[in-house]
Amino acid sequence: MISLKHRFHGHGSLNYLMKHGKTIKVQSMALRYCPGKYDEYRLAVVVSKKVSKSAVVRNRIRRRIFESVRLYIKAHPGYPGLDMSLSVYDDTLTNRDWLELEKQITYLLQNAAKHAGSK
RNA sequence: UUAGACUAUCGGCCAAUCGCCCGUGCCUUACAAGGCACGGGAGGAAAGUCCGGGCAACGUAGGGAAUGACAGUUGCUAACGGCAACCAGAGGUAACUCUAGGGAAAGUGCCACAGAAACAAUACCGCCCUCACGCCUCUGCAAGAGGCUAGUGCUAGGAAAAGUCUGAGAAAUUCGAAGGAGACGUAUUUGAAUACGUCGACUGAAUCUCGCAAGGCUUUGACGUAGCAAUAGCCCUACAAUCUGGCGCAGCAAGCUUUGCUUGCUGGCUGAGAUUGGGUGCAGGGGUGUGAGGGUAAGGGUGAAAAGAGUGGGGUAAGAGCCCACAACAGAUCAUGGUGACAUGAUCAGUAGGUAAACCCUGUCUGUUGCAAGGAGGUCUGUCUUCAAAGGUUUCCCGCCGAAGUCAGACCGUAAAAGCCGCUUGAUCCAUUGAGUAAUUGAUGGACUAGAUAGAUGAUUGGCUCCCGCACCUUUUGCUGAUUUAAUCCUUUUUUACAAAGUUUAAAAAUAAGUCAUCAAAAGGUGCGGGAACAAAACCCGGCUUAUAGAUAGUCUGACAAA
RNA sequence: GCAGGGAUAGUGAAGCGGUCAAACACGGCUGACUGUAAAUCAGCUCCCAUCGGGUUCGGGGGUUCAAAUCCCUCUCCCUGCA
Numbered sequence: 001m002i003s004l005k006h007r008f009h010g011h012g013s014l015n016y017l018m019k020h021g022k023t024i025k026v027q028s029m030a031l032r033y034c035p036g037k038y039d040e041y042r043l044a045v046v047v048s049k050k051v052s053k054s055a056v057v058r059n060r061i062r063r064r065i066f067e068s069v070r071l072y073i074k075a076h077p078g079y080p081g082l083d084m085s086l087s088v089y090d091d092t093l094t095n096r097d098w099l100e101l102e103k104q105i106t107y108l109l110q111n112a113a114k115h116a117g118s119k
Numbered sequence: 120u121u122a123g124a125c126u127a128u129c130g131g132c133c134a135a136u137c138g139c140c141c142g143u144g145c146c147u148u149a150c151a152a153g154g155c156a157c158g159g160g161a162g163g164a165a166a167g168u169c170c171g172g173g174c175a176a177c178g179u180a181g182g183g184a185a186u187g188a189c190a191g192u193u194g195c196u197a198a199c200g201g202c203a204a205c206c207a208g209a210g211g212u213a214a215c216u217c218u219a220g221g222g223a224a225a226g227u228g229c230c231a232c233a234g235a236a237a238c239a240a241u242a243c244c245g246c247c248c249u250c251a252c253g254c255c256u257c258u259g260c261a262a263g264a265g266g267c268u269a270g271u272g273c274u275a276g277g278a279a280a281a282g283u284c285u286g287a288g289a290a291a292u293u294c295g296a297a298g299g300a301g302a303c304g305u306a307u308u309u310g311a312a313u314a315c316g317u318c319g320a321c322u323g324a325a326u327c328u329c330g331c332a333a334g335g336c337u338u339u340g341a342c343g344u345a346g347c348a349a350u351a352g353c354c355c356u357a358c359a360a361u362c363u364g365g366c367g368c369a370g371c372a373a374g375c376u377u378u379g380c381u382u383g384c385u386g387g388c389u390g391a392g393a394u395u396g397g398g399u400g401c402a403g404g405g406g407u408g409u410g411a412g413g414g415u416a417a418g419g420g421u422g423a424a425a426a427g428a429g430u431g432g433g434g435u436a437a438g439a440g441c442c443c444a445c446a447a448c449a450g451a452u453c454a455u456g457g458u459g460a461c462a463u464g465a466u467c468a469g470u471a472g473g474u475a476a477a478c479c480c481u482g483u484c485u486g487u488u489g490c491a492a493g494g495a496g497g498u499c500u501g502u503c504u505u506c507a508a509a510g511g512u513u514u515c516c517c518g519c520c521g522a523a524g525u526c527a528g529a530c531c532g533u534a535a536a537a538g539c540c541g542c543u544u545g546a547u548c549c550a551u552u553g554a555g556u557a558a559u560u561g562a563u564g565g566a567c568u569a570g571a572u573a574g575a576u577g578a579u580u581g582g583c584u585c586c587c588g589c590a591c592c593u594u595u596u597g598c599u600g601a602u603u604u605a606a607u608c609c610u611u612u613u614u615u616a617c618a619a620a621g622u623u624u625a626a627a628a629a630u631a632a633g634u635c636a637u638c639a640a641a642a643g644g645u646g647c648g649g650g651a652a653c654a655a656a657a658c659c660c661g662g663c664u665u666a667u668a669g670a671u672a673g674u675c676u677g678a679c680a681a682a
Numbered sequence: 683g684c685a686g687g688g689a690u691a692g693u694g695a696a697g698c699g700g701u702c703a704a705a706c707a708c709g710g711c712u713g714a715c716u717g718u719a720a721a722u723c724a725g726c727u728c729c730c731a732u733c734g735g736g737u738u739c740g741g742g743g744g745u746u747c748a749a750a751u752c753c754c755u756c757u758c759c760c761u762g763c764a
Binding site for chain 2: 008044045056059070071098
């Protein structure tokens, strides 16, 4: 889990991102990002009830994604302050191999930083 | 040992690295914030949201009804639709389990199809009785002074109605009454017998509970029964068979008294008598069919269910709780036991279809909204609308209130479902102990044990434990096959016994021990792979329901075996 | 957090205790008509089978003689309020 200052707070704070964000898709995941108004990045992971009925499974998917993003940003200091949301589409992420998941997250975050920086 | 029943507990552990939330302390900093250290951080169901409460708000929050929920009894509880113990019923060999378990005798509705009839109704088949008609059969009688049919007239009969009398009652029931083998008593009598009285098996479609019915007289008299009279029409007026007779006509045969006579046989004629059959009519008996009127609910059939108390006996025309005996069921009263549901026994009067998870009736409870509650939308001014027959009270009535609402403006406040409080010390948990069969509860001591809010308690790697699968190895046991040895058996040497041999050919088994191989089972070990249930707080609590791999412990029951 | 509605043939959708394998419409298949196709007409359209039988109305359990229908429970879908 990431700390409080990297999370979104309040129900309306995601509306701007949902309206103006751009998406990058990989297998069973999609990243939506836009430049934020703070220096620190913010991240939300969306796992709908359609992915799995069980709250245990949804929590496990969310925590694995949070952890891999946290590890990536810790290894790359100076990451731009983006607002990001990750939507999950199926429950294969529950038992996906850890290295493969890290590879996908790296791909997503690198592309997002590149496109945001070019603008 | 095995198959179960019930209850309780647990429901992965360890390490490393990197993280998250809360609290406390210290440091940095003007604050916000940051850093470090220490401590704490999901469940038995946190779930479903099916009930009940706490808490909070709504002060027009009072009463009643409705709605909704529940339903054996007693108890427990803050409360409950929950729990405990017991009662009744059902299931199980048993331990034990299950039950929306008030009322169908308050009323309404429904019970499809089938069936006669689906709930005080009805009669399809069947059984029984009466009447009318037809047929069959039996018996008796009759036959010209005949029979049948049709209508007419007269006489008799007569359903029913009205009136009246008797009678407790003339119509709905009730009381009784008729015949009667015989018995007893009294009187007469030698006795038998007779008379009177009482009892009386039995009979009885008058007799009684129904079926089913107590009459007499008078008047009217449907109907068309019986008789008589005449009329018209029709039928018959003597049939068949057999037997006993009579005639002596014809033929044949035999005898002698020979143109003949006698006897016998066959044919013919006659029709006196008898018998049998058949026909007609009348009367009576029996059987059967059809129709009408009635009785019955035992039996058949239909259906999930058939009038709802079964078996046996009596009873009857046939039958029936119609009666009796025993058994069954529910009710009332009484007695005993129990706080009670209820149980047991006695008496009385009874026997009523099912369905209330159909409406309904009875009893009990029930104000509304929900932590996104609430703290926290207030004050003032103006305008307009409605209004004691109005409006409000979140379904209605009574009652109650005296105002309620719209719009505009000003001030403070608010805003991104912002942040804070509510918020975790509570019907709390643990231990010991008292009361109680138990649910539960009293006392003492101890503990503080999540508080997030796009939502924390994790991710990765490694190890351990457990389970499953596969492969290999070891041990044990067992089956099968091959082989060796031993003895027996078998074969050959003409037969038998002994002895010898069994190399080839032919025939032919089993036992014991050993070795090898294959297979199976069990145990152990090694390696590899896979798996480790159901599932995560969202104000709190008590329950219920549903999901749940497995592990452990205890009590009890059945079966088998051994001692 | 609270409340309401629904699940029926391939699809949509009636039926709400009884003669119900279940109306109706659309689709699908076969046949007729036509040189061909469309339209139209007839039949079939859960399974075995072609007489008939069996299983059924989201899953499970119960009430009833009888359940798609009534009651309880579970699963899924949809909607509303704050």
